[in-house]
Amino acid sequence: MAVVGSAPGRAPAAPSPLPTGRGIELILLAFAAVLVTGALVLVEANTSQELTRSLLFVGLAYLGLFTVAHLAVRKFAPYADPLILPCVALLNGLGLVMIHRLDLANVEAAKANGTTIPADEIGRQVIWTAIGLALFVAVMWLVRDHRTLARYGYTAGFVGIVLLALPGLLPSSISEVNGAKLWIRIGPAGIQPGEFAKILLIVFFAAFLVQKRELFTTAGRRFLGMELPRARDLAPLVLAWGLSVGVLVLERDLGTSLLFFGIVLVLLYAATERVSWMVIGLLFFVGGCVIAYQLFGHVRTRVQIWMDPFADFDNAGYQIGQALFGLGTGGVGGTGLGAGRPDLVPFADSDFMLSSLGEELGLIGLAAILVIYLVLITRGLRSALAVRDSFGKLLATGLAFALALQVFIVIGGASKLIPLTGLTLPFLSYGGSSLVANYALVALLLRVSSAARAPLPRRPATPQVPLAEAGTELVERPT
Template sequence: MAQPAAPMAVAAGPGGAPPDRSAPTRRGTELTMLAFAAGLVTGALMLVEANQEQQLTWRLVWYGLAYLALFGIAHAAVRAWAPYADPLILPCVALLNGIGLVMIYRLDLAYSERALQTNNDFSAQVPKQILWTTIALILFLVVLRLVKDHRTLTRYGYTFGLVGLVLLAMPAMLPGVIAPTINGAKIWLRLGIFSIQPGEFAKILLLIFFAAFLVSKRDLFMAAGRRVAGVDLPRARDLGPILVAWAVSVGVLVFEKDLGTSLLFFGILLVMLYVATERLIWVVVGLGLFVGGCIIAYNVFDHVAQRVQTWLDPFADYDRGGFQIAQSLFGFATGGVGGTGLGAGRPDMVPLANSDFITAAIGEELGLIGLAALLLVYTLLAMRGLRSALAVRDTFGKLLGGGLAFALIMQVFVVVGGVTKLIPLTGITAPFLSAGGSSLLANYVLVALLLRISDAARRPHGGSKPRIVPQTPIAEAHTVMVERPES
């Protein structure tokens, strides 16, 4: 008969002895990189002013110092509340946010000049974007302070899931006065003088729900059904959750005319399901369902067919639906490899160049080299997030961290794929770059959660007096055990 497991000594967790303060936190590295990012942003502003034949003054230096001070506050909060967090995540975000502000300012100069020539009204976007950045950083501080342990989020997983679904469905359910159709998509809510995009916040809530659900119901997706051609298919009764997610994503595509959110929502679920089970068959089944839903929507709904036809040949309807993507392609061709230079191109010729098509504006003025460098910063940010997810000790943290990091890179793929005509055009904005408050607020919450997870992953669990606890049986331990079906 098996003997009971002997007690073992373990390091104190978050509620036990304090961690070893002698371990390096790399906060100095973070501050140095933030200063470097602020310097790049200041230099970019100077280039814009010089190429636009504006007078160079010391105010640009003060702008750069103010930007560094703003992120210096965020750095101080991370140093105090998440001292072991990854030192590269916040600088990457600061650089992306800064480059976005530079491009929005550069476009404001072009739009103001055009307004003077045509005697039209003009409202600058960069002051609003600075305000939204400040509010987003305040929200970042609040989340970092309140969520002291990411594992506490599992208590509210189903609540977050319900609220996320409600937020996702609200634009489709509410009348046009409150939820207007803007640029062909019904994804906004108008609240007085403010407009918000609830899908951005639903993304975070549903990520938390997916992670909590997959941790608690993992065995449901690990069970194998009938074997066909050497592949263990899922059991029919286990397809319920993925069918619900498929119905929701197709509903978003059909009723809100938003391919981007639909693709992002379903793609995140499939990746998290694969990470939880290591079964590729779930990804194959999910992609098959999504492609089937898109084919049905293409043949039934005119607006879906029009969007696909515009993607296939934007020049066939150049004066209307294809104008935006065609102008984007012209901008990329004008920029070439090296770009026209900051402030020396004509990115304002592309509609919505400061929001949905800001990557096209960057591609024109910074060229292939600049756009590739920007994508590398996004890749570095996602890789650091995935590294933290791999290193964290609990399964929920692994799934949540992996989902958050993938959400960032998936969003970038959808945005850049749309403006380069790789995939049909979507209404998703580039994280931290594009003008708009909803995206900034949601993505800074995402970054705060990533920092919290990375702090837990890198924090040394040492104490002067380790606690003695009974050893958990291996079948019940936190380590993920992958079930292999018998041949």
């Protein structure tokens, strides 16, 4: 009988390397570039009946920036999910298309009215995209292992709280825009520190919950089939609730308050897997809503506009009313890129980007955009499930859910599902702080995803010695 095996002294064959997915990512990025370029051509053809230099500038800038982003992912996060960056690139590209379309509409309106032609916003948005991708590359280069962030959890929490509260403590002359104190403005430049505070606070709560997980999972009283936490363990939830109310009071910003509290609540549930935290958190949320409605006039005004925007259509209800008319005009198929009037909606490129896209792309186009967001969020949550360390799981869950909740808040406000909050659609809306901060968020998500999909390190193989050539050793048996 023959014995089949490797030849004496021959090393076993090396396992084939795992696919990184970078080829798929490159193909999808090329597909996104084709879609964005085609959309730009349609906009200019329908609006100006000619192709301008802006098309060449935006197209080449888009192609160059995301080529650099792909090379950075290939080098620093080679095993990252191949769908995350293409989804972000396509959303960012569609945002550039609509901003350029609104620029052309503003130029036409200025010519018709005999007023000064406004400056193009597309150039500034391209610059903000470049800054965001520069931070994207820097984060992936600096954070070689996402677990190192857990060491700086408390520092991140302190800096995050300072950034979150700073605009509310500054004079209104440099922090208030449209009634909300969210900015730090120096001359023509401005930044929203709360966008970066969001990421730092996610890092803090992920690190904190990993360290104190046994404390939060300690059984308390049972009530209606749920394990209620002990009263002294409610401190993080009470703190998050207090910070949310503080932001609402100091900065008059309903959106950031809701976003911050929702992220903390989901991280608590992900860390403990106890429904009681969700129930208690929702009770805190309802209580906060009632208190805010009774005490703060700006909250009460937004709720009244939400309930009936047409009661004061010419004043307070004009924005949401025009947005609803825009969505209704778009219908199922949309008017077509460059063939609608999205410029009639105030803040069409920022707060109401949804109505601008809905008017010209219709329900079908909005559904496609929501699917892109859904793919991006689910791939982030998939990375959270696949990563092997607890901190990485909570970090990726918080980052992915932050995107999900922000999308829900913006779409719900623009479609009159919930009151308006003032947040912007990630990667689509005009704005520098949100875009740059969200690219840092995606960089961390890709770092966690690469760690989740990377192959486990293999131990060095021990050379096999044939039995006939193996040495012998005498061992004295104890008596």
